Amino acid sequence: MSWIVELDYYLKALRDLFFPRKCIVCKESLSVYEHNICLKCYADVPLTYFWRWSGNPAEERMWKRVPIEKGASMFYYRNTDGYSHIVHKIKYEGRRRFGKEVGKIFGEYLGGSGRFADIDAIIPVPLHLIREWKRGYNQAEIISEGIREGISVYSENRLIVVPNLLKRTRYTKTQTRLSGEAKDKNVKNAFSINHAVAARLKAEGINHILVVDDVLTSGSTLEECVSPLLPYFKVSIATLGFVE
Numbered sequence: 001m002s003w004i005v006e007l008d009y010y011l012k013a014l015r016d017l018f019f020p021r022k023c024i025v026c027k028e029s030l031s032v033y034e035h036n037i038c039l040k041c042y043a044d045v046p047l048t049y050f051w052r053w054s055g056n057p058a059e060e061r062m063w064k065r066v067p068i069e070k071g072a073s074m075f076y077y078r079n080t081d082g083y084s085h086i087v088h089k090i091k092y093e094g095r096r097r098f099g100k101e102v103g104k105i106f107g108e109y110l111g112g113s114g115r116f117a118d119i120d121a122i123i124p125v126p127l128h129l130i131r132e133w134k135r136g137y138n139q140a141e142i143i144s145e146g147i148r149e150g151i152s153v154y155s156e157n158r159l160i161v162v163p164n165l166l167k168r169t170r171y172t173k174t175q176t177r178l179s180g181e182a183k184d185k186n187v188k189n190a191f192s193i194n195h196a197v198a199a200r201l202k203a204e205g206i207n208h209i210l211v212v213d214d215v216l217t218s219g220s221t222l223e224e225c226v227s228p229l230l231p232y233f234k235v236s237i238a239t240l241g242f243v244e
């Protein structure tokens, strides 16, 4: 067998020679056995550990707006370090498999904490139909699929991802360049709930829902998503990035 292992190594080394792969975070070349993120950057991810405690900054931010159950973000999102590239790769460069892998690791943190083990369904924050059509996918849905796999390791629930419970009814501007107040106005009433789907989920015993987005900034988008769900479900939120 050892010659196969050796051959595999040399083929990969050859591949890297002609098509060098770079670390998403630090842009240095990856070694043969590294994928997407180099070991050093992987060890230094600025994790928030919010999933471990009640009253964490993500929950505090949301509680000022809307009565969610729990909330957590995976890592601090800062424009000054390379970890924000993780979100960019998933959002703008179509790195779906990578997005799912990151989501799965986050899901394992959430599930392993015990605080999110009773989630029944995951709702990705929807894109407007036109934006999703332009992009070809919804990044929040990809992250949700990963989180579902990760939490499932720790949960006895048959977790499902439900992309059609919420709908984005207005084509809003991208949030990133707007001020706090403008952000609130931009997404006001931008989402509607499909009451038939909600009733069906209720009938199936779905009780606790996790709403997933890529980054938590002011919380205005998540607030607009959570509000129409509250008459039906207990709602928690999770995002990959957390802007301080």
Ligand SMILES: [Zn+2]
Pocket (backbone or CB within 6 Å): 023, 024, 025, 026, 027, 028, 037, 038, 039, 040, 041, 042
């Ligand atoms: Zn790196």
